[in-house]
Structure formats: C-alpha cells, structure tokens
Amino acid sequence: AQSVTQPDIHITVSEGASLELRCNYSYGATPYLFWYVQSPGQGLQLLLKYFSGDTLVQGIKGFEAEFKRSQSSFNLRKPSVHWSDAAEYFCAVGGDTSGTYKYIFGTGTRLKVLA
Amino acid sequence: GAGVSQTPSNKVTEKGKYVELRCDPISGHTALYWYRQSLGQGPEFLIYFQGTGAADDSGLPNDRFFAVRPEGSVSTLKIQRTERGDSAVYLCASSLAIRSPLHFGNGTRLTVT
Numbered sequence: 001a002q003s004v005t006q007p008d009i010h011i012t013v014s015e016g017a018s019l020e021l022r023c024n025y026s027y028g029a030t031p032y033l034f035w036y037v038q039s040p041g042q043g044l045q046l047l048l049k050y051f052s053g054d055t056l057v058q059g060i061k062g063f064e065a066e067f068k069r070s071q072s073s074f075n076l077r078k079p080s081v082h083w084s085d086a087a088e089y090f091c092a093v094g095g096d097t098s099g100t101y102k103y104i105f106g107t108g109t110r111l112k113v114l115a
Numbered sequence: 116g117a118g119v120s121q122t123p124s125n126k127v128t129e130k131g132k133y134v135e136l137r138c139d140p141i142s143g144h145t146a147l148y149w150y151r152q153s154l155g156q157g158p159e160f161l162i163y164f165q166g167t168g169a170a171d172d173s174g175l176p177n178d179r180f181f182a183v184r185p186e187g188s189v190s191t192l193k194i195q196r197t198e199r200g201d202s203a204v205y206l207c208a209s210s211l212a213i214r215s216p217l218h219f220g221n222g223t224r225l226t227v228t
Contacts, residue, residue: 103148
C-alpha cells in the first residue's frame with residue numbers, strides 16, 4: 001500500500017523568501033504524485049501533478065515540484081512567497097493497491113507568511 | 116463549468132441520529148471519492164466509486180457508514196447512529212477517469228453533539 005509523509009507540520013517564511021515543502025512517499029511502482037493547497041474553509045485545489053516524463057513539473061501560482069525517485073521525494077518549491085500563499089499544503093500519491101486505485105494524502109504542512 | 120457540489124455545507128446533529136451527506140460530481144466524471152478530514156489532519160480515504168459500483172470501500176470505519184451512487188452521478192454518504200467521534204469535514208472528489216487528478220468540493224462539516 002502507498003503512504004505519504006510530510007515531515008514539517010508548520011513552516012513560517014517571510015514574504016519574498018523562497019519556500020520548499022517536503023514530501024516523501026512509499027509505493028512499489030512509479031507513483032502518480034500531486035500537491036494540493038487548502039485555504040481556510042475551502043476545498044482542496046490542485047497545484048500540480050506528476051505522472052511521468054520530466055521530473056520537474058510546473059504548477060499554478062508559480063509553484064514547481066521535483067520528483068526524485070532515488071529519494072522517494074516530491075518536494076514543492078516556490079522562489080518567492082506571497083502573503084496569499086498562506087494555507088495548508090497536502091502531498092498525495094495515487095497508485096494501484098490490490099486491484100483498485102486510491103489517492104493517499106499526507107497530514108499536511110501549514111504555511112505561515114510573515115509580512 | 117460547475118465544480119463538485121456538496122450539501123449541506125454544515126450539519127449539526129445529535130448523537131445517535133442518522134445523517135445523509137450529498138455529493139454532486141462534475142458532469143462526466145466517472146470516478147467519485149469520499150474522504151474524511153479531522154482537524155489538523157490530511158484527508159482520510161473512505162470509499163471510491165467507479166460508475167455505480169463501490170470499487171473500494173476499505174476506508175469506511177465501520178458498518179454505520181454506507182455510501183451509494185445509484186445512477187453513476189450523485190452520491191450520498193450515510194451515517195447511522197452518529198457518534199461524537201464522527202465529527203469532521205467530509206470531502207467529496209471526482210475525477211474524469213482513474214489516474215486523473217481529483218477535483219474536490221468544499222466539504223460538509225459534520226458536528227455531532
């Protein structure tokens with residue numbers, strides 16, 4: 001079965017600083033990987049996805065993520081954070097388990113942005 | 116176009132009561148998922164449908180939880196004899212097909228008093 005670990009529960013950065021949110025996954029084959037963002041009172045919005053091909057993927061709102069198979073990681077990055085990026089971020093892995101397909105989410109990283 | 120719609124947005128019920136939570140997926144999306152999100156946690160998988168059938172219900176916590184999708188579109192999550200521990204946000208998501216990204220609704224916040 002697949003699993004996802006987001007080691008950082010909370011991260012605080014200053015506006016304009018760079019950001020990296022960590023995600024490690026466990027899955028026996030090539031996974032489908034996703035990052036979602038959740039603002040207070042809102043549903044989850046897809047930031048970006050990795051299925052295959054180029055290991056550096058670009059998403060919305062200036063985010064990117066890099067798939068590193070050797071490290072089982074899919075870290076999310078942004079070169080310059082904006083105050084509106086304050087939210088909770090979830091990494092997810094999709095995969096086939098016992099003949100069915102499921103998406104498993106990490107516990108999330110809450111991002112705080114200082115003015 | 117219209118996104119995933121969940122109703123009600125909030126539901127307060129007394130312990131022991133029965134509740135139904137509704138999900139209207141994006142038109143044409145064949146896969147539908149239910150998740151539960153407790154405070155400070157990530158979404159926890161409950162069940163997913165491919166068409167009308169439940170392809171995987173391994174995440175349902177116990178037999179008080181049941182979900183249906185009779186015509187392959189709208190789905191209802193049903194909880195019998197609610198308990199205070201059932202209080203959470205219940206999220207619904209749909210996808211165009213298996214292995215496509217999930218599109219989430221805003222959730223139903225269930226509070227059991």
